[in-house]
Amino acid sequence: MTYELVIGLEIHAQLLTDTKAFCRCPNRYGEPPNTLTCPTCLGMPGALPVLNRNVVEQSALLALALNATIHPHSKFDRKNYFYPDLPKGYQISQFDEPFSSGGWQDVEGEWGMKRIRITRAHIEEDAGKSLHQDDGSTVVDMNRCGVPLVEIVTEPDFRSESEAAAFITAVRELLRYIRVCDGNMERGSLRCDVNISVRPLGQTALNERTEIKNLNSIRAVERGILCERERQIRIYESGGQVIRETLLWDEATEEIRPMRRKEGADDYRYFPEPDLVELTVSPEEIERYRDGLPELPNVRRKRYREQLHLHEEAVAVLSGDREQGDYFEALLRLGVDARTAAGWMQGEVRRALTSENRDMADFPLAPSALAELIQAVERSTISISVAKDVFRKMLTDGRSARAIIEAENLSQVSDESELRLIVERVLAENPDELAKYKSGKRNLMSFFMGQAMKATRGRANPNRLAELLQELLDTP
Amino acid sequence: MSSPIPKQNLPWWLYLKMLPSPKNLRNHPDLILEAVEQALVRARDLESLHAFVTLLDERAHRQTAAVRDGLRRGEPLPLAGWLLAVKDNIAIQDVRLTCASKILENFTSRFTATAVERLEAAGAIVIGKTNLDEFAMGSSSENTIFGAVRNPVAPDRVAGGSSGGSAVAVAADIVHGSLGSDTGGSVRLPASFCGVCGLKPTYGRVSRYGLVAYGSSLDQIGAFAHTSQGLFDLLRVMAGRDARDSSSAHEPPPDSRNQFSAIKHSLRIGIPEEYYAHGLSADVETAVRSMISKLERHGHSIVSVSLPHTKYAIPVYYILATAEASSHLARFDGARYGFRSEQATELTDVYELTRGEGFGLEVQRRIMMGTFVLSAGYFDAYYRKAQQVRRRLLEDFSRAFSKVDVLLTPTSPTTTFRLGEKLDDPLTMYLSDVLTVPANLAGIPALSVPIGNDSQGLPIGLQIIGPHFAETMILQLGTEVEGLRDGVSS
């Protein structure tokens, strides 16, 4: 019997706002425990929530990037349950009137191109962190409590763990790209729960599903899916039934464990949050948000491939990384040829970044500065090898390309008569080699080139030099 | 329950009138400290009334010094001279905030409610936190760990609830004014029972930041004072948008004092027939109708109106308020603050035992009711239905206010009852709110003004209800009612 996997994902993305969703405590990771709290996020008596404007803005960008429809009206609801990391005894979330619904994301893989449908994306708040101690107690850190989240729910459109992995990768890249989430799965700023069922191939009805939590990396998602698939198939093959339950992925043992809870299925008793008012978004505002979106990675990818004809590697890097892509675009706007620019980005710029262990965002040369250097090469003012040198100097001492070229007198010697003189002198100074060349040792051309380049301190226009040498060598 | 005998066999009335008026104190700032001292002494002398939970001697002294200095420097301080009490479900920084519950008995708030901040910034001095029904759930101020609040007019009777302590603090002339909270009548009912004025503002008029919520879509911080004018003075300072409360209205506070006086033009006064139905005591009805006649002779027109959904207000209220309360009170779980049961050895116990031991019976009942109406399978039939009927109630008022300017009703069907009388049957207790609850559901302002006593000498309250943000008008009418009551022409 062949079984088919049916998977849906629930992705929680922490937004990159400066403050929390409903209070103005800083939204920061890694601070000492319980130092980022206030009456509101601690759920103290008398405290009230106030929605962060930037949460709405970032959620709007996220929804639009996923091709979702932003609802003109949405509201908040309370999701009621008891847990140590939930100080109010309820989470402020959105139930029946979410911020956005619909949308899709295309994923590419060995299957070709597949469109994954998104059911909804809504706004909610994160809980604190509970840590289980060896002595049997639980300790709680409330720093994370109240951090804004968008929950993205997909339709059960995935049929393999690779599709799921590709989707998470694509969404992660997209959210980082539009700067609403840093996508760090290890730190938990992007979390993914999996809803999974299996059914005999050909069956259209869905079988019962389970939910897997605590998958902290894309690899864990893939492994978790495969593990659970096995478990469910075994159950069916032995004549049993899969029951709906929540399971935990144990990273250490790479196993699925049941998440045993004393109570039965949670009744969250959703009802409208009385302390928060309705959210409305006008069509004009939606257009404004849309204008605020950058060119998205898949659009860039297509353009770089089909219009600029860049190599696959350049396409991948420049469309996947927002900062690099934007820098590249700036070079193009300054008139640099696409392939030349791509070459510089993939070559010297990348080398400079890795050697200094820097991100593109911290790259010290403005696009105009680099463009000036590149254009000096294109105009043959300097050779490419000199340019690389100048580049390094620009990075270390902060001078402009022009300043360095002038100060060190690096501009290429292209003057015909000057070059001719130099070539003649080289030939004159090396009579033995000249004789050998004339008697058949053609490979000595590179020797003469080397000597001539040395004589010009590398500043000769190589093509012109080669032509002159050839001309003078060929004359008897 | 036996009634406590006051220290001397003198009638209560001789004790009243000892507190100088805020105006007098403001004009003689050096007397403010003495007045504060007197208030604290008096509060302790009248301890048997159980009006106060915490007295703030040191803090009040500090405030007094600051107010005196401020006056010397010429700062405006419009409420300098006012002594206040604050219901113990309203937060003051570094002061115990008990909500009259075991679960918060030793809890200290880390911030101050906006309303209190504003009043103190205007020069008012808070001398203590007052007793209440636990978490504001009750109509008699008997559901409290600090002993039932007693009515100073008749100490074997209730003060009304849930803001009983605050009503008594004013009625017994300990302070000039006090803050309470009103979710279903918890300011107006005790005002009526104790013979003082009590105001529930329009929903959103006064910030709820710092008020421990009961029914968040219904709650408002309200005030007690001896006169409607006094309430106006307090409201002007407290009211206005607060960025820390998302449900806070943008309406600016009522305008300046110079324009406040008795009402200058004649009003169309609506008499909603459903509020004068069975259950109304004869004395109460007589007093109210008599005042209505006086108002008519004074030039206002009287119009009969109908608010047909009135009878459903109690069920709607009890569904919505308890649902909201059950959710809000989930935070009291013994984990981060407050009482934790000593028997608890594992997490479920921490929650269940803490809450079982920490909450009083009435609070537990309401948590159960609220949890039930929100639970799977019942939400549509109860919660959603109640929200729909709530809209119908709001529509009733809108229609009425297109025909009349204000509505006049009794505040309560009866005058105060004996301690313990209604504790056995919650339903009977719930019905005390039948005339006050509708204003909370509609979010409209309502005022209770004392208009005399019944044949047993127990105070009767007249309720004046206005449309949204019409506090000035209803308080002006209140002033006129006070004049007519006292035989003083305005």
Place this chain on the structure above:
Amino acid sequence: MPVTKEDIRRTAHLARLHLSEAELDSMTETLSRVFDDIDQLHEVDTEGVQPLHHVLDLRNVLEEDIPRPCFTREEALGNAPDRTEEFFRLPRVVN
């Protein structure tokens, strides 16, 4: 509508309220009567009526994304029934 003891038991668990058997009985009786009274709501015709969430017509109450000072750790943990130097502490969730 009748409220059964099982309803009450389930509700008490949802609300994390420990009630003894006697308390469960008493609560069942009281709440049954309350709900009998509440049931009159079903007389009201609410066909097509929008549920009322807020009495005021407020929308989009938002605040700028600018940090404000937080509690110190002492202020945050000061009221805790049990704590370590840095954390709130509870008995373990039984798994």
